[in-house]
Amino acid sequence: MFLTAAVAATKTQPMTKPNCLTKCGTVSIPFSFGLTKLCSLNTKFLIICNHNLSPCIPFFNATSNKKVRVLDISLDSQLHVALPVLTSCIDKKIVESMKDASIIVFPTPFHLSSKQNKLTVLGDDTT
Secondary structure, X not given: OEEEXXXXXXXXXXXXXXXXXXEEOOEEOOOOXXXXXXXXXXXXHEEEEEOOOOOOEEEEEEEOOEEEEEEEEOOOOEEEEXXXXXXXXXXXXXXXHOOOXXXXXXXXXXXXXXXXXXXXOXXXXXX
16 A cells, blocks of 8 residues: 655656657656656656566655655656555554664655645554
């Protein structure tokens, strides 16, 4: 299960640089994003296309060791990604299995949209 997150970026244009691929799987990749360093504005806008999956799936480097799946890149400057759903429980077995879960931090110039994202908490003692 995944949450979707809208990440704001600088304005994109409805085109790519010459000789650059425009899609990874079903996702269009407009400039300032790109599938290679030469096709993106800079390395922060680099999209990694996993060709080992069918169809190919694009990923974004949220941090140096965390990649998130790209669902869509809109022309109005939003990168839509799938974030893992995190849970917390008093059961020690579940807590032990969640040691690798962490909050995804997006590098500048990206930030989570305060208008497009919603946080939902379910359970006892939630406020």
